[in-house]
Amino acid sequence: MDGFLGINKPSGCTSHDVVNQIRRLFHIKKVGHTGTLDPMATGVLVLCLGKYTRLSQYVTASDKKYRAEITLGVETDTQDREGQIIQQSDDVPEGVDALRDIFPSFLGKIEQIPPMHSAVRVGGKRLYELARKGEDVIRPSREVEIFTLDMVHYQKPILTLDVWCSKGTYIRTLAADLGHRLGCGAHLSQLQRTAVGQIKLSDCHTLHDIANVVDAGVEGAFLDIHRVLNLPRLTLSVAQTPKFVNGNPLIDIDADRENFEQAFCVFDCDDHLIGIGRWHTDGFRPECVIAQRES
Numbered sequence: 283m284d285g286f287l288g289i290n291k292p293s294g295c296t297s298h299d300v301v302n303q304i305r306r307l308f309h310i311k312k313v314g315h316t317g318t319l320d321p322m323a324t325g326v327l328v329l330c331l332g333k334y335t336r337l338s339q340y341v342t343a344s345d346k347k348y349r350a351e352i353t354l355g356v357e358t359d360t361q362d363r364e365g366q367i368i369q370q371s372d373d374v375p376e377g378v379d380a381l382r383d384i385f386p387s388f389l390g391k392i393e394q395i396p397p398m399h400s401a402v403r404v405g406g407k408r409l410y411e412l413a414r415k416g417e418d419v420i421r422p423s424r425e426v427e428i429f430t431l432d433m434v435h436y437q438k439p440i441l442t443l444d445v446w447c448s449k450g451t452y453i454r455t456l457a458a459d460l461g462h463r464l465g466c467g468a469h470l471s472q473l474q475r476t477a478v479g480q481i482k483l484s485d486c487h488t489l490h491d492i493a494n495v496v497d498a499g500v501e502g503a504f505l506d507i508h509r510v511l512n513l514p515r516l517t518l519s520v521a522q523t524p525k526f527v528n529g530n531p532l533i534d535i536d537a538d539r540e541n542f543e544q545a546f547c548v549f550d551c552d553d554h555l556i557g558i559g560r561w562h563t564d565g566f567r568p569e570c571v572i573a574q575r576e577s
Contacts, residue, residue: 286334286341290487292489310332316328317341317346326485328505342449346475350442354467356370361458375464375466382433394459396421428451441468457470458470479509518551526571557572
């Protein structure tokens with residue numbers, strides 16, 4: 283059983299909890315998610331099943347969209363509502379002008395320092411493991427990109443934003459950084475992921491109804507491959523397919539040879555996805571193969 287599945291994750295469970303439930307329901311061991319959502323967060327969680335787990339990196343690389351509720355005037359040690367309050371301020375903006383003035387400085391490529399309560403590794407240790415021991419270590423900043431930052435609503439002290447950002451962006455950290463820039467502090471109080479690449483909430487099943495969907499037909503529950511991967515398509519001939527599957531370079535194919543950064547979804551002549559390929563100096567080579575290798 284191979285495919286991509288969209289789940290609307292509920293609050294109160296981890297991404298791994300969702301993976302375990304799908305494993306039990308589909309009676310399959312190979313299930314992986316493509317981007318962690320914190321337990322308090324809800325929304326789009328794209329899962330890879332079966333051999334499609336090999337393609338998870340291509341989904342994880344997709345841009346993300348969020349609806350974020352930020353509480354101004356209260357800082358927590360986790361940068362979200364589940365942490366301990368470490369500082370409070372009454373100097374919260376009354377109107378929206380002060381908020382809009384700082385938005386431009388958060389657009390484009392920015393540097394973020396991962397929160398201590400995160401799964402990032404420093405010195406071989408997960409940061410959240412160190413945080414639980416009361417340790418606070420120096421974390422290298424990482425570059426992320428905020429494409430859009432739109433105000434949905436503001437009623438002091440609650441600010442609601444729609445965020446479109448690159449992979450690896452911590453919305454908790456964005457909330458805390460906004461609070462620091464305003465001088466009053468802030469934390470993330472609600473979060474919903476509304477899209478992963480082209481996959482939206484409307485494409486996802488709830489855990490409550492997924493069992494009924496499976497009973498109606500497993501294939502009908504899967505997401506469209508092209509929308510999930512969002513890569514150009516390349517179809518190989520009968521003769522080309524075994525060469526690709528076995529890792530040999532292909533020269534006689536119709537694909538953009540100039541763009542060596544572009545990955546392609548590769549299909550056989552029966553319209554089965556067999557892997558991801560990319561141009562190299564010696565030809566078009568497989569980057570990830572999910573078809574069975576031929577002897």
